[in-house]
Amino acid sequence: MSDISQQLVDQIADARDTGGRLAILGHNSKQGFRGQSAGERFSTCDHHGIIDYEPGDLVLTARSGTPLVEIEALLADHGQCLGFEPPRFQPLRFSATDPANLEEPLIQGLGTLGGVVASGVSGPRRPWVGAVRDFVLGVSMVNGLAQRLHFGGQLIKNVAGFDVPRLMSGSMGSLGLMLDISVRVLPIRPVDLTLQLEMSLAAAMKKMIELQRQPLPLSGLVYHQGILSVRLSGTEQGVASAESIIGGDHLVDGAQWWNGLRDHRWDYFLQPEPLWRLSLAAATPLPGFYKADADDDWLIDWGGAQRWYRGDVCSEQLHDYVAEHGGHMSCFRGPMADQELRLGDRNLLPLHQQIKTAFDPPNVFDGSRAKVA
Amino acid sequence: MTIVIGPSVDHADPVQRRRLATELRKLLPDHCVLDQLEQLQPFECDAMTSAREIPLLVVLPETLQQLQAVVRYAHEIGIALIPRGAGTGLSGGATPRPDAVMLVVSKLSRILKIDAENRIAIVEPGVCNLAISEAAAAEGLFYAPDPSSQIASSIGGNVAENSGGVHCVKYGLTTHNIRQIKYLDPTGELITIGGSGLDGAGYDLMAVMTGSEGMLGVIVEVTVNLLPLPESVVLLQAAFPSMEQAGEGVMSIISAGIIPAGLEMMDQTAIEVVENYIHMDLPLDAEAILLIELDGTDAEVEAQLEQVKTQIGEYQAYDLRLARSEQERIQLWSGRKSAFPAMGQVTTDFYIMDATVPRRHLAHALKRIVELSNQYELRVANVFHAGDGNLHPLILYDASIADEVVRTEALADEVLTLCLALGGTLSGEHGLGLEKLDKACDQFSTVELEQFERLKRVFDPDGRLNPGKAIPTPNRCAELGGLHVHEGKIPFPELERL
Numbered sequence: 001m002s003d004i005s006q007q008l009v010d011q012i013a014d015a016r017d018t019g020g021r022l023a024i025l026g027h028n029s030k031q032g033f034r035g036q037s038a039g040e041r042f043s044t045c046d047h048h049g050i051i052d053y054e055p056g057d058l059v060l061t062a063r064s065g066t067p068l069v070e071i072e073a074l075l076a077d078h079g080q081c082l083g084f085e086p087p088r089f090q091p092l093r094f095s096a097t098d099p100a101n102l103e104e105p106l107i108q109g110l111g112t113l114g115g116v117v118a119s120g121v122s123g124p125r126r127p128w129v130g131a132v133r134d135f136v137l138g139v140s141m142v143n144g145l146a147q148r149l150h151f152g153g154q155l156i157k158n159v160a161g162f163d164v165p166r167l168m169s170g171s172m173g174s175l176g177l178m179l180d181i182s183v184r185v186l187p188i189r190p191v192d193l194t195l196q197l198e199m200s201l202a203a204a205m206k207k208m209i210e211l212q213r214q215p216l217p218l219s220g221l222v223y224h225q226g227i228l229s230v231r232l233s234g235t236e237q238g239v240a241s242a243e244s245i246i247g248g249d250h251l252v253d254g255a256q257w258w259n260g261l262r263d264h265r266w267d268y269f270l271q272p273e274p275l276w277r278l279s280l281a282a283a284t285p286l287p288g289f290y291k292a293d294a295d296d297d298w299l300i301d302w303g304g305a306q307r308w309y310r311g312d313v314c315s316e317q318l319h320d321y322v323a324e325h326g327g328h329m330s331c332f333r334g335p336m337a338d339q340e341l342r343l344g345d346r347n348l349l350p351l352h353q354q355i356k357t358a359f360d361p362p363n364v365f366d367g368s369r370a371k372v373a
Numbered sequence: 374m375t376i377v378i379g380p381s382v383d384h385a386d387p388v389q390r391r392r393l394a395t396e397l398r399k400l401l402p403d404h405c406v407l408d409q410l411e412q413l414q415p416f417e418c419d420a421m422t423s424a425r426e427i428p429l430l431v432v433l434p435e436t437l438q439q440l441q442a443v444v445r446y447a448h449e450i451g452i453a454l455i456p457r458g459a460g461t462g463l464s465g466g467a468t469p470r471p472d473a474v475m476l477v478v479s480k481l482s483r484i485l486k487i488d489a490e491n492r493i494a495i496v497e498p499g500v501c502n503l504a505i506s507e508a509a510a511a512e513g514l515f516y517a518p519d520p521s522s523q524i525a526s527s528i529g530g531n532v533a534e535n536s537g538g539v540h541c542v543k544y545g546l547t548t549h550n551i552r553q554i555k556y557l558d559p560t561g562e563l564i565t566i567g568g569s570g571l572d573g574a575g576y577d578l579m580a581v582m583t584g585s586e587g588m589l590g591v592i593v594e595v596t597v598n599l600l601p602l603p604e605s606v607v608l609l610q611a612a613f614p615s616m617e618q619a620g621e622g623v624m625s626i627i628s629a630g631i632i633p634a635g636l637e638m639m640d641q642t643a644i645e646v647v648e649n650y651i652h653m654d655l656p657l658d659a660e661a662i663l664l665i666e667l668d669g670t671d672a673e674v675e676a677q678l679e680q681v682k683t684q685i686g687e688y689q690a691y692d693l694r695l696a697r698s699e700q701e702r703i704q705l706w707s708g709r710k711s712a713f714p715a716m717g718q719v720t721t722d723f724y725i726m727d728a729t730v731p732r733r734h735l736a737h738a739l740k741r742i743v744e745l746s747n748q749y750e751l752r753v754a755n756v757f758h759a760g761d762g763n764l765h766p767l768i769l770y771d772a773s774i775a776d777e778v779v780r781t782e783a784l785a786d787e788v789l790t791l792c793l794a795l796g797g798t799l800s801g802e803h804g805l806g807l808e809k810l811d812k813a814c815d816q817f818s819t820v821e822l823e824q825f826e827r828l829k830r831v832f833d834p835d836g837r838l839n840p841g842k843a844i845p846t847p848n849r850c851a852e853l854g855g856l857h858v859h860e861g862k863i864p865f866p867e868l869e870r871l
Contacts, residue, residue: 056624057731057762079630126571133577134549147820155729157546157761157801159535159584160809160816161844162825166548166580170572187630209490213513215601217673238673279570283490305571326553326569341574347564351831352575358827372575 001049003063005140005148005179008047012177013146015040015364023366024173026065026112029089030119034172034330034369035338044114044177051180052154055080059137059154061182064114071113075185083186084132085123086116088263110263114178120170123262124220124231127212127282127302129186133169138182141168143175144360154182167355174370175359189233192219194254195246197228201295202286204228208303209283216242220258221303224268225296231258261301264333268299271310274334276318278307280327287321289313308332315339340373349373381417381425383410384471393430393452393474400442405480407431416457416475420522421465424807428455428469435480437497437563437593444591445561447474453837454559456587458498458530461522463725464806466534466586466842473840476591478529484508485594491569492599493552498529498592502536505597514599517544520802521710529592535584537802539635539666542760546802548583550598556582556590559833567596581828586804587839589832603668606634607678608702611690612659616640618688619661620736623759625684626665627732631677635666636760637709640739643754643767647708650715655708656692663690663759664709666702712756712767720752720769724781728789730797732762741791742766749784751777763801764792790815805843813845822846 015022021039044065052061055078062071068088075081088110117139122131138152141164151164168178199207204223211218211230217238220231230246231254232239251257260266269275282304290298297311309318315331319342322329328344331337343349352372357363394408407413408430417425429452434440447454453473460467469475482499489512494505502523505516519538520526526536532554537546544550553567566578573579582589613619619638626633639647639662648655655662665681667674682693696705716723730738739755742764746753752769766788770777789799789812799809799816817825825844829836 054731054733056628057733058627059731120572120577130545130549131572133580134545143824145820147824149818149821149824151821153729153798154731154796155762155798155801157537157541157729157758157763158798159537159546159802159804160799160813161805161821162589162828163535163548163580163584164824164828166577169580170577175576187627187632189630212492213489213601215604215670217670234669234673235676237676238670241670241672279568279572279574281488281491281493281569283488284569302571328568328570328572328574330574343574344568345565347558347562348566348575348578351564351578354831355576355828358831359824370575 002046004047008177009142009146009148012142012364016144016146016362020364021366022364024177026115027109029109029111030115032333032337033119036368037366038368039366044112050074058185059182060185061180062113063180064112064178066113067109068111068113068116079188080185081188083125083129084135085125085262086132087121087123113181117169117178117181118171118173124222124258124301127305128219133166135184136165136169136181137184139165139168140179141176142179144362144364156184172370174356174365174367176365191234191236191239192254193232193239193243194251195230195243195248196251197248198226199228201298205304212282212303222261223300272334273310274336275332276309276329277332278309278322278327278329280305280307280322280325284325289317340371343372381427383427385427385429390429397432397443400446401434401439405433405435416469419460419462419465419467421463421806421808424465424468426469426471428475429471429473431475431477433477433480440593441557441561443476444557448560453840455839456591458527459525461526462530462534462806463803464808466804466806468807479527487512489514493596494599495594495596496528497594499527502526502528502531509599513602515602516597517600518547518550528595532583532592532595533585533587534804539637539758542636543632543634548580551595552598553596554579554582554592555594556592558590559837586806586843588829588843589838605671605674606666606668607674608696608705609665609681610694610705611663611685612656612692613661614689616660616739617736619663622663622685622688622690623735624732626681629680629684631680633665633760634668637664638757638759639709640755642752643712643756646719646754647712647715650718651708651711653708709756716754716767716769722770722772724768724785726766726785726788727800727803728764728792728797729762729801730764730792730795734795735759735762738764738791738795742788745784745787749780751780751784807842810845
């Protein structure tokens with residue numbers, strides 16, 4: 001456990017004065033996500049430690065380099081968790097000579113709190129409890145001028161000043177270095193039960209909408225390889241009563257199964273081809289190019305609102321489909337992961353550029369992984 | 374804050390007003406441009422009535438095109454705009470200026486779409502908060518954020534203030550319950566942020582816009598999330614012998630893994646005042662009462678109810694009262710909800726505060742407020758959202774006694790300082806507006822305020838949107854006013870406020 005914030009501030013000041021470029025990295029567990037970093041590697045790993053945790057306040061404050069596994073272990077001791085189920089990726093390295101083969105990954109760890117917030121990636125529980133940005137309550141940070149700033153606090157209710165803590169979420173290290181972060185935590189529900197129902201993709205899309213319109217204790221709704229998996233979380237009585245409505249077969253060892261999805265350890269995710277992520281309203285119809293015999297190209301998560309695609313449809317067709325329905329998409333992993341994110345509105349590009357400048361006037365922080373178009 | 378009492382004065386330049394009215398009537402119908410004193414007076418303040426000013430002009434566009442035309446024209450001539458919804462804000466975010474046009478969006482009040490399959494509603498900014506849930510009820514859905522002003526406050530203002538409410542301990546604030554915003558930038562350009570799904574591409578501009586108090590854009594359309602109506606709702610009221618035990622009770626419920634839909638507290642002064650007003654046989658010996666609302670499936674609620682009773686039983690909770698039917702719940706809530714009018718029976722004036730402290734410090738903060746109350750010889754009642762540490766001390770005073778006004782201001786200032794020292798913030802749900810401009814200098818450092826200012830300039834380079842609110846310039850610490858209620862003469866007195 002160490003606080004090296006002054007050292008980090010000094011390094012930023014040095015980069016500011018010498019025209020340096022810093023690429024903030026934690027464990028690098030999301031290597032390749034949103035492309036490659038450029039600039040001097042600027043590690044948060046030694047800025048480490050849980051600063052404050054009060055279970056009754058549902059809040060934990062930790063330094064940005066604190067490993068997720070350490071935070072989750074402490075929370076679990078008190079029957080709590082990070083509700084948004086942040087993924088704990090292991091970086092993949094595909095062999096340059098034989099792209100179909102995986103090389104031994106360079107693993108430093110399974111992610112840090114700073115990396116989780118900066119990437120803005122949330123897991124399967126997201127539609128029912130909120131995304132990582134919804135859990136970020138406060139940050140201490142350093143902007144490109146090497147100024148230490150504190151925004152937000154330790155409470156869910158806080159309307160003093162612009163909401164910078166949530167802006168930092170998903171900004172991929174381009175706006176500043178987060179020193180410490182306060183996040184809301186949630187109680188682990190007494191019972192988790194996963195029910196599985198066999199059906200086609202089209203039928204599952206309908207079923208997911210139907211289930212989400214009912215007041216059920218849902219905490220996961222995913223379709224993959226012909227099976228709709230429904231996770232329920234609540235009291236024993238609440239879950240049992242919901243089960244009687246939904247039916248299906250019990251999944252044994254559900255926790256491990258959901259972790260495989262959350263951490264992208266399924267074979268579906270471990271392929272060299274581009275993995276596309278589509279963010280759409282849950283009931284958005286499947287695209288015209290969808291073919292009934294290609295169900296397995298898709299993995300539908302978040303009850304239909306997060307769709308993974310791994311087929312041979314060209315990216316422009318996907319882009320057109322997503323744009324038509326007001327959503328957005330990105331190449332999450334694979335050869336095209338460094339593509340710029342397309343913003344839906346042409347006015348947003350200058351706004352993004354100016355926000356970057358507002359936080360980082362000397363352009364100290366690498367923005368390669370926050371590219372937009 | 375400084376409490377100011379008395380009629381507002383018209384400081385606007387009459388020639389400028391006349392010229393502007395003429396020009397604006399070329400852009401929108403005559404009746405949508407208000408320039409006569411008697412027409413302008415109703416807009417002299419929002420629900421923070423202590424800060425009053427006659428606006429230069431008021432425009433009430435009826436369509437997006439008219440609204441856009443006004444914003445474009447204001448850009449052309451370089452005049453400031455103050456967006457206003459229903460005017461229920463409690464921190465003076467919509468207080469007029471004599472040099473700015475007040476842009477009232479309340480006529481843009483159509484619910485454009487209820488999409489039950491995607492569980493969203495697309496609404497214009499002037500749609501009343503409660504109207505969304507009413508419209509969605511036919512589909513078995515509701516919009517969760519429920520500020521106490523929900524029968525009047527509109528969604529544009531809710532987004533601008535990031536409104537909370539009784540149920541945000543479970544369901545979050547406005548920022549957690551919306552997915553897309555369309556707004557006009559200061560040049561009149563229509564910009565869409567967020568997405569049709571659960572997130573948008575790029576920086577989280579939804580977060581920046583929500584709670585920005587009208588300083589970054591004029592919100593013209595909002596897509597809100599809807600949730601399935603819970604199958605079952607119960608309300609449990611419990612009395613506690615001491616404030617500490619009530620505070621421990623709150624912590625124990627949350628620590629046991631239960632997130633109630635609402636978790637509210639009343640202290641002894643509030644209990645006494647409310648009991649004298651509504652006569653519902655409240656336990657006058659209790660130092661605090663908790664109201665605990667649980668919702669979910671029938672089975673879930675029953676299981677949690679038993680757990681809650683066990684938890685609070687360990688802290689000597691007594692006089693438990695349970696309400697199950699809607700009628701019973703309304704009855705039981707009525708004590709908490711009548712606190713505002715009840716105060717009007719025992720005092721000529723009261724000042725409503727809004728601040729937060731971490732739950733672990735609730736009992737300490739409330740004890741300290743009692744000490745301050747004794748020290749300043751002013752009664753303070755507390756009726757507030759204990760579940761999320763959001764305090765609303767009500768300072769009872771008599772504005773006709775100059776010394777009491779001074780003591781009220783000093784006491785309020787000490788309470789805010791106390792909350793900041795305990796790790797809380799200046800505002801849980803009312804916003805900074807005009808009310809807490811000076812106090813914001815205590816919470817934020819100069820470099821933090823400069824960072825806010827640079828962010829503001831990205832959206833509003835000329836500083837023409839709601840100037841002088843929410844974010845003080847680093848060298849500004851002027852004394853300004855607070856929500857002041859004099860002899861019950863507040864706008865819309867029928868509204869619940871806390």
